[in-house]
Amino acid sequence: MIMGFDVGGTNARGLLVDPATGATVDDDRTSSDGTGPVLLEKLVTMTRDLVDRNGVELTGVGLAIAGLASSRGTVHYSPNLPEIVEFAIGPELEKRVGVPVAVVNDASSGAWAEAKYGAGRGCADMAFVALGTGIGTGFVVDGRLLEGANGFAGEAGHMVIALDGPVHHTGQRGPWEYFASGTALGRLGREAAAAGLFEAGITLAGAPDQITGFHVAEALRAGDAHAAVVFDAFCRFVAIGITNLVLVLDPSRVIIGGGLTDIGEPLRSGVDDWLQQVLLGADHRPQVEVVLAELGSEAGALGAALVVLEDPRHNR
Amino acid sequence: MIMGFDVGGTNARGLLVDPATGATVDDDRTSSDGTGPVLLEKLVTMTRDLVDRNGVELTGVGLAIAGLASSRGTVHYSPNLPEIVEFAIGPELEKRVGVPVAVVNDASSGAWAEAKYGAGRGCADMAFVALGTGIGTGFVVDGRLLEGANGFAGEAGHMVIALDGPVHHTGQRGPWEYFASGTALGRLGREAAAAGLFEAGITLAGAPDQITGFHVAEALRAGDAHAAVVFDAFCRFVAIGITNLVLVLDPSRVIIGGGLTDIGEPLRSGVDDWLQQVLLGADHRPQVEVVLAELGSEAGALGAALVVLEDPRHNR
Numbered sequence: 001m002i003m004g005f006d007v008g009g010t011n012a013r014g015l016l017v018d019p020a021t022g023a024t025v026d027d028d029r030t031s032s033d034g035t036g037p038v039l040l041e042k043l044v045t046m047t048r049d050l051v052d053r054n055g056v057e058l059t060g061v062g063l064a065i066a067g068l069a070s071s072r073g074t075v076h077y078s079p080n081l082p083e084i085v086e087f088a089i090g091p092e093l094e095k096r097v098g099v100p101v102a103v104v105n106d107a108s109s110g111a112w113a114e115a116k117y118g119a120g121r122g123c124a125d126m127a128f129v130a131l132g133t134g135i136g137t138g139f140v141v142d143g144r145l146l147e148g149a150n151g152f153a154g155e156a157g158h159m160v161i162a163l164d165g166p167v168h169h170t171g172q173r174g175p176w177e178y179f180a181s182g183t184a185l186g187r188l189g190r191e192a193a194a195a196g197l198f199e200a201g202i203t204l205a206g207a208p209d210q211i212t213g214f215h216v217a218e219a220l221r222a223g224d225a226h227a228a229v230v231f232d233a234f235c236r237f238v239a240i241g242i243t244n245l246v247l248v249l250d251p252s253r254v255i256i257g258g259g260l261t262d263i264g265e266p267l268r269s270g271v272d273d274w275l276q277q278v279l280l281g282a283d284h285r286p287q288v289e290v291v292l293a294e295l296g297s298e299a300g301a302l303g304a305a306l307v308v309l310e311d312p313r314h315n316r
Numbered sequence: 317m318i319m320g321f322d323v324g325g326t327n328a329r330g331l332l333v334d335p336a337t338g339a340t341v342d343d344d345r346t347s348s349d350g351t352g353p354v355l356l357e358k359l360v361t362m363t364r365d366l367v368d369r370n371g372v373e374l375t376g377v378g379l380a381i382a383g384l385a386s387s388r389g390t391v392h393y394s395p396n397l398p399e400i401v402e403f404a405i406g407p408e409l410e411k412r413v414g415v416p417v418a419v420v421n422d423a424s425s426g427a428w429a430e431a432k433y434g435a436g437r438g439c440a441d442m443a444f445v446a447l448g449t450g451i452g453t454g455f456v457v458d459g460r461l462l463e464g465a466n467g468f469a470g471e472a473g474h475m476v477i478a479l480d481g482p483v484h485h486t487g488q489r490g491p492w493e494y495f496a497s498g499t500a501l502g503r504l505g506r507e508a509a510a511a512g513l514f515e516a517g518i519t520l521a522g523a524p525d526q527i528t529g530f531h532v533a534e535a536l537r538a539g540d541a542h543a544a545v546v547f548d549a550f551c552r553f554v555a556i557g558i559t560n561l562v563l564v565l566d567p568s569r570v571i572i573g574g575g576l577t578d579i580g581e582p583l584r585s586g587v588d589d590w591l592q593q594v595l596l597g598a599d600h601r602p603q604v605e606v607v608l609a610e611l612g613s614e615a616g617a618l619g620a621a622l623v624v625l626e627d628p629r630h631n632r
Contacts, residue, residue, distance in 0.1 A: 068597055068600055076597075077597050077601075125464055139564070141464075142460070142463075148441050148567065149440070149567060149568035152601060153565055154564070154566075155563040156560075156563055156564050158563050158596045159563055160477055160559065161477060162477075162479050162480065163478050163490075163556055172594075174479075240479055243475075244560065244564075247471040248455070248472050248561065248564055248565070249462070250463070250465050250467070250468040250469040250470075251464065252465035252466070280471075280474045280487075280488055280491075281393050285392060285393075285468060
């Protein structure tokens, strides 16, 4: 059996996974606060508990972390988990559990889970785009997870798409994430409301400045015409970033994941329609498929477990 | 021996290459005008001539072409070679010469040549950025040429970096190429001259609207302070596109090639300095090396020859 963890800013989710099928055998959850050594202790304890109570043998552990996770097992930058930055969580955990440990960015692990057991099955070249508070991305190239020289590949949410655009909380001007995350969907809704063009949003949220992406999605579902205009603008922004990924990587499929997939088909078709319009040379190439993720919020932990089976470079 | 061709809008350059060393044994050149069948005949003739006069055995042919070159051997989009679009040049040539033929984009083949015998030696993850009339790019990922699902990977010159920016000749708004090609360097020079801030350029070119990238480079070399300002703005634009590539791919090295490498070290250091400033998280990752290409204008033909040795997917 293999363990997969998804360590977020609040919780660490752990899955005990059958490597032959990708099926979850057991699972648990703990808080992720505290220093590196404290988190390490929690991960060791949860691993031992799950292994013991299922009476199985452990062969590897994968750790998905939101941030710049080096393939050598150290997190170099993580606004959500500041206390574990520069702590060698991968090598330390490996010492304690005695099996190989892989540390990987959470969007890359989500991409790998979708590739193996989700919407990416059978597709050798694909891009996974998780739309949530920010934008996380992960890529599969020629059947393998794209990790890059340091394990930092897949930070495409920070790509600049408006070089003189607004300053994002990262300090950059005009990154993709500023325009096309769930946070951005809320801002577009607030802007429309302030312009008198989103009454339904004000009704749902209580006040114009309380509108979030959730309210835009809610109004869209109810058939509100103003919400549809806001959402169309949002889908264009998502598509522009995806065109950049298509031009660089030439995937045959793009998988949209993250919290915004709750919107469902309107999100998929909205992005798909804009992608065909804004992708240069779209008439001269096979149409890029746009599909929704299938695995939901456990993809990160599952993918981390599956990565440890594949990649001999981790922690080396 | 292997043949490598670089088929441009005007000429087709052919190299007979020793696959063991990458050394050019013989070479020739012909015009590239005419329809697909006419070009095919010229390539067959040149191949036979070079093979016969050197008394060698041919084991493969690579074709580098500016445009969307499918890994199945057909060019789907090529403004420079409109007459061969949708002509199955790869499979047709393969029938005539009786050895495997690979068709590849010219910037990708340049990247591969640099990876094997140029500035990319020993580097498993690298980005090649050719700055000329436009911007061509090619990528090596985990020691292999990144081709993508269709062979179309590496079209990063068309990445959008200014979504509300000026309309480029491709019809897109604000692609990287609009800001950071040799053509763009000339436009920046003309804009500076029109604003009264580039006298040296006017002197070199004869008139403000005659200034090209060449004149900016010439004035820069002569130590002109206004040219240095124009060039610094240009290097920032180059660096912004490179940050997008680094965020997606995480290369450890970026190789700058194309005609603008004649500028030399000021180009390398100008881009390098801006890259460290604009790359998000630059303090948290190993510094990306920025180096100049080593192989010059024959990299395209050489790389095409080397690709045919590597990739079993071509023409399949």
